[in-house]
Amino acid sequence: MLASNLPKSPFFPTRYVPVSPSFHITCSVSQLQSAAEAVNGRVSERNEIRLGLPSKGRMAADTLDLLKDCQLSVKHVNPRQYVAQIPQLSDLEVWFQRPKDIVRKLLSGDLDLGIAGFDTVSEYGEGNEDLIIVHDALDYGDCRLSLAIPKYGIFENINSLTELAQMPQWTKEKPLRVATGFTYLGPKFMKDNGLNHVSFSTADGALEAAPAMGIADAILDLVSSGTTLKENNLKEIDGGVVLQSQAVLVASKKSLIQRKSALDTTHEILERLEAHLRAQGQFMVTANMRGNSAAEVAERVLSQPSLSGLQGPTISPVFCKSGGQIAADYYAIVICVPKKALYKSVQQLRAIGGSGVLISPLTYIFDEETPRWRELLTKLGL
Numbered sequence: 334m335l336a337s338n339l340p341k342s343p344f345f346p347t348r349y350v351p352v353s354p355s356f357h358i359t360c361s362v363s364q365l366q367s368a369a370e371a372v373n374g375r376v377s378e379r380n381e382i383r384l385g386l387p388s389k390g391r392m393a394a395d396t397l398d399l400l401k402d403c404q405l406s407v408k409h410v411n412p413r414q415y416v417a418q419i420p421q422l423s424d425l426e427v428w429f430q431r432p433k434d435i436v437r438k439l440l441s442g443d444l445d446l447g448i449a450g451f452d453t454v455s456e457y458g459e460g461n462e463d464l465i466i467v468h469d470a471l472d473y474g475d476c477r478l479s480l481a482i483p484k485y486g487i488f489e490n491i492n493s494l495t496e497l498a499q500m501p502q503w504t505k506e507k508p509l510r511v512a513t514g515f516t517y518l519g520p521k522f523m524k525d526n527g528l529n530h531v532s533f534s535t536a537d538g539a540l541e542a543a544p545a546m547g548i549a550d551a552i553l554d555l556v557s558s559g560t561t562l563k564e565n566n567l568k569e570i571d572g573g574v575v576l577q578s579q580a581v582l583v584a585s586k587k588s589l590i591q592r593k594s595a596l597d598t599t600h601e602i603l604e605r606l607e608a609h610l611r612a613q614g615q616f617m618v619t620a621n622m623r624g625n626s627a628a629e630v631a632e633r634v635l636s637q638p639s640l641s642g643l644q645g646p647t648i649s650p651v652f653c654k655s656g657g658q659i660a661a662d663y664y665a666i667v668i669c670v671p672k673k674a675l676y677k678s679v680q681q682l683r684a685i686g687g688s689g690v691l692i693s694p695l696t697y698i699f700d701e702e703t704p705r706w707r708e709l710l711t712k713l714g715l
């Protein structure tokens with residue numbers, strides 16, 4: 334899922350600030366001090382930067398894989414050992430924790446950075462302004478927090494939140510009973526949507542059983558494939574999605590402001606993540622094309638909608654020796670193409686005379702400066 338597809342969270346509105354190519358990452362001491370004064374409380378006395386990673390569960394392996402893909406392999410010899418190192422980041426300590434404890438420990442100042450699902454950050458962060466999303470789309474752990482009701486009985490013809498709210502059954506004495514593990518976001522969502530007669534119960538798992546057991550009328554839980562809902566005769570409804578979630582990199586604002594090295598480390602992690610994630614969606618395509626000049630070939634390439642590349646095509650002459658003369662009858666074209674548009678791009682290249690099309694995966698794309706870094710500094714007031 335793309336960041337732009339995430340609904341605007343009340344806590345972490347997604348906003349991108351244009352990049353300034355001349356921007357320097359080093360902030361002056363006075364800038365940091367004045368930002369620090371704006372933040373209440375002090376960070377605890379320690380020198381190392383602490384990054385919390387999921388210790389187990391569905392986020393754990395994917396998180397380590399992502400870091401490895403960014404050349405940030407975590408040296409973790411034993412799964413029962415909760416502290417580890419990333420050799421490339423010498424002042425960083427990795428602490429393995431459950432995702433909800435990562436959020437809690439960011440708030441208590443015991444961690445500086447963490448990776449967890451956006452759902453967990455929103456639920457356990459409870460809108461606390463000290464939590465700051467550094468990267469909102471790490472591209473795994475996709476799911477949504479969604480309200481679901483039975484397909485049968487009194488709910489048979491109910492297909493939206495509005496219809497659910499208007500059912501005459503819910504009164505002060507007999508409210509809509511919702512089972513959820515999201516005891517902060519659940520009540521907030523219902524209140525924000527004008528559902529006043531609601532009561533909540535909670536459990537640690539298998540919530541989908543609650544309606545059939547007669548414990549609840551509806552459930553509010555995470556959905557990814559939708560299989561668990563289907564198997565339990567439940568359905569989602571229009572307007573019932575509380576949030577879309579995926580793994581995010583989150584930080585303590587206090588730490589970033591008061592620890593200079595935390596900000597530098599965050600910058601490096603962010604750059605590596607961005608470079609890898611940007612490259613993930615792209616292929617590098619090279620092809621040869623007959624032409625009279627680079628400009629003429631460029632004109633042909635740019636006449637095709639899928640061939641503009643990241644910043645336009647790179648075109649270079651291919652020199653051949655024929656009859657004792659060196660000439661450039663062919664030109665090599667290099668473009669980056671989104672994976673989704675790959676076949677269309679190959680067709681368009683062929684249509685304008687491209688031959689010998691070679692395609693290779695891209696490993697990293699380092700841009701001049703990442704918009705997320707600029708956005709982070711703005712959020713920090715730097």
Ligand SMILES: Nc1ncnc2c1ncn2[C@@H]1O[C@H](COP(=O)(O)OP(=O)(O)OP(=O)(O)O)[C@@H](O)[C@H]1O
Nearest residue numbers: 389390391392431450452453474475476555556557
């Ligand atoms: N289908 C899914 N169901 C639940 N979580 C999902 C799903 N798909 C992705 N996720 C992500 O994985 C996280 C759940 O991971 P995990 O199983 O480790 O947590 P948990 O069960 O909430 O933790 P704990 O076992 O400590 O209570 C969610 O917070 C969410 O971000």
Ligand SMILES: O=P(O)(O)OC[C@H]1O[C@H](OP(=O)(O)OP(=O)(O)O)[C@H](O)[C@@H]1O
Nearest residue numbers: 538539540554555556557558559560561
């Ligand atoms: O839409 P789906 O792909 O079916 O996934 C959704 C289910 O996965 C999660 O449960 P989990 O497997 O963590 O079990 P639990 O509810 O017992 O924690 C979540 O709580 C849903 O029950």
Ligand SMILES: [Mg+2]
Nearest residue numbers: 390391537538
């Ligand atoms: Mg679980």
